[in-house]
Amino acid sequence: MDILLNGEETNVMAKTVSELIVELGLETRMLAVERNLEVVSKSAYATTQIKAQDRIEIVHMIGGG
Amino acid sequence: MNNDTFKVGTYEFTSRLIVGSGKYKDFETTKLATEASGAEMITVAVRRVNITEAGKENLLDYIDPKKYTILPNTAGCFNAEDAIRTLRLAREAGGWDLVKLEVLGDTQTLYPNVVETIKAAEVLVKEGFQVMVYTNDDPIVATKLEDVGCVAVMPLGNPIGSGRGLANPFNIRVIKERANVPIVVDAGIGTASDAAKALELGADAALINTAIAEAKDECLMAEAMRDAVRAGRKAFLAGRMPKRAFASASSPTEGYIWD
Numbered sequence: 001m002d003i004l005l006n007g008e009e010t011n012v013m014a015k016t017v018s019e020l021i022v023e024l025g026l027e028t029r030m031l032a033v034e035r036n037l038e039v040v041s042k043s044a045y046a047t048t049q050i051k052a053q054d055r056i057e058i059v060h061m062i063g064g065g
Numbered sequence: 066m067n068n069d070t071f072k073v074g075t076y077e078f079t080s081r082l083i084v085g086s087g088k089y090k091d092f093e094t095t096k097l098a099t100e101a102s103g104a105e106m107i108t109v110a111v112r113r114v115n116i117t118e119a120g121k122e123n124l125l126d127y128i129d130p131k132k133y134t135i136l137p138n139t140a141g142c143f144n145a146e147d148a149i150r151t152l153r154l155a156r157e158a159g160g161w162d163l164v165k166l167e168v169l170g171d172t173q174t175l176y177p178n179v180v181e182t183i184k185a186a187e188v189l190v191k192e193g194f195q196v197m198v199y200t201n202d203d204p205i206v207a208t209k210l211e212d213v214g215c216v217a218v219m220p221l222g223n224p225i226g227s228g229r230g231l232a233n234p235f236n237i238r239v240i241k242e243r244a245n246v247p248i249v250v251d252a253g254i255g256t257a258s259d260a261a262k263a264l265e266l267g268a269d270a271a272l273i274n275t276a277i278a279e280a281k282d283e284c285l286m287a288e289a290m291r292d293a294v295r296a297g298r299k300a301f302l303a304g305r306m307p308k309r310a311f312a313s314a315s316s317p318t319e320g321y322i323w324d
Contacts, residue, residue, distance in 0.1 A: 006113040025119040030130070032111075032158035039153045057113065059154050063095060063124050064110025064140045065085030065225070065274030 001052045018045040020056070031060045069302065071270050073247050074195035074216035076134060076163055078105045081264065082294045083136065083249065084287070085274025088226075092127040094283050099128060102277065102287035106134040108165055110141070111151045111158075130159060136197065138165040143178065145185035152189060164189070165219070165272075167199035175225040175252075179206050183213060190214035199251050202236040204243055211246050218246060219272060222263065223253025226275045230259040234266055241267040257286075257293035264297025265305070 002011050014020035017040050021027050033040045034057040040048050050056065071078040084104040089095040099107055107128055115121070128135075137155030139148035145168060152164045168185055170178040177200050189196050190213060197217040198210050207218045220240055223229040230253060231237060241248045247269035254260050260271045273290055280286030 006116060008116075010116070024114075024116055026114065029114070029119075029123065030125055030158055031114060032154040034150070034154060037150070039157050041157060057154075058116075059111050059151075059158065060114045060123060061109040061125055061135070061137065061155070061158065062112050063086040063089060064138050065087040065108055065272075 001050070003050060003053065004055045006057055012050070014050055016046055016050060017048040017056075020050060021045065021058075024058070026058065029060055031058055033058050069298070071247065073197065073269075074163060076106075076195075078134070080105045080291070080294075081270040081298055082260075082291055083108065083251075083270055083272040084277060084290075085272065086124055086128060087140075087274050088278035089283070092122060092124060095124065095278075096127040098277055098283040098287040099133070101284040101291070102273075103291040104133075106136050108136045108138045108272070108274070111137055111139075111155050134163065135159055135161050136163060136165050137161055139167050139185075140169075142168050143170070143181070144168065145181045145188070148181070148185040149188050152194060153192075156194070162193060163195045163197065163216075165197050165199060166215075177201050177221070179203075183209060186210060186213050186215055197249065202233045202240065204236060204239045207240045207248075208243060211244060216246055217249055217269075218244060219249040219251035221252040222250045222259065225252040227253055228255030228276055228279075229253055230255055231262055231266075234262065237263065237266045237268060241269075254290075257289040260290050260293040261297035261300070264294055265300045267301055270294070 014023045036055050071081045080103050082104045083106045084102050085108045139151045142148040148168050168178045168181040170176045196215045198215045199219045202220040210218050222231040249270045250263035250268045251272040254273050255276050263271045277286045
C-alpha cells in the first residue's frame with residue numbers, strides 16, 4: 001500500500017503504526033508519529049490503522065539552537 | 066549565592082547557561098562541550114527521521130535525556146500552526162512539556178514573527194506546555210508574552226548566529242525590570258563578555274549555541290561561557306558601583322607626606 005511517508009510516496013506492508021515502526025527499523029528510537037496531522041500517542045500505535053494515501057510523519061530530535 | 070537557583074516554570078536549575086546542540090562538527094564534540102559548559106538544559110530541533118538511514122546514530126545517543134533537561138525548539142517554523150504541530154510531536158516523543166517557542170519572520174534576519182509567536186503561545190499555554198519564548202528586544206511584546214502565560218521570555222541580543230553581542234542592552238534591562246517571569250538572553254552572544262554582560266544587566270540566564278559550536282576550541286569556549294555567566298550573575302547580585310563623569314581617587318586624600 002502506498003502512503004505519503006515524511007513527504008515521500010512510499011510502499012509499505014505495515015497495517016498499523018506499530019508495524020510501520022518495526023518495518024522501518026525504528027523501534028529503539030525516541031520519536032513521534034503524526035497521522036494525517038494528528039499526533040499518534042505511543043499507547044495507540046498498535047491500534048492505529050494505516051490506510052492507503054495516509055500522510056504519516058515520523059520525527060526525532062536533532063541538533064538545534 | 067549557593068541558594069541562587071534558576072527557576073523557570075516548575076523546573077529549577079543550578080546553571081544559568083542554556084546551550085544549543087546545533088552546528089557542531091560531530092556528536093562527540095556536542096557531548097564534550099555540553100559537559101564543559103555546566104549547562105543542565107539543552108535545546109534540540111524536531112525533524113523528519115531519514116527513513117533510509119534508520120540505524121544511524123542520533124543526538125540523544127550522546128546527550129542523555131535523563132541527565133539533561135531537553136528543550137525542544139520550533140526552529141525553522143514561520144507560522145503558529147507549524148510551531149504548534151512541532152511541539153505536540155516533541156511532547157509525544159519525549160514527554161517534554163518545557164519547550165522553546167520560536168516563530169521566525171524570514172530567513173535573512175531570522176527575526177521573530179511576533180504576531181505568529183503570540184498566536185502559538187496562546188494555544189500552547191492552553192495545552193499545558195511550559196513555554197519559553199524567543200522574541201525581539203521589545204518590552205511591550207515581552208509583557209504581552211508574559212500575559213499570555215509564557216514561563217520565560219527570551220529576547221534576542223542580536224540576530225541568531227550573528228555573534229554581535231547585545232545590540233540594545235538598555236532594552237534587556239527594561240524588559241527585566243518589568244518582568245515577573247525569568248528573562249533569558251537568547252541569540253547574538255558571541256563571546257564570554259557578551260554573556261557576562263547579559264547577566265550583569267539582570268537577565269536570569271543566557272542561551273548560547275553558535276558561539277560555542279563555532280569556536281576553534283569548543284570545550285574551552287563552553288567553559289568560558291560557564292564562567293562568564295557565573296561572573297555576570299555574581300556582579301549583578303553584588304550590585305555594581307555607579308558610573309561617574311569624573312575620577313574618584315581610590316587612595317585617601319589626606320595624610321600626604323608633604324602636608
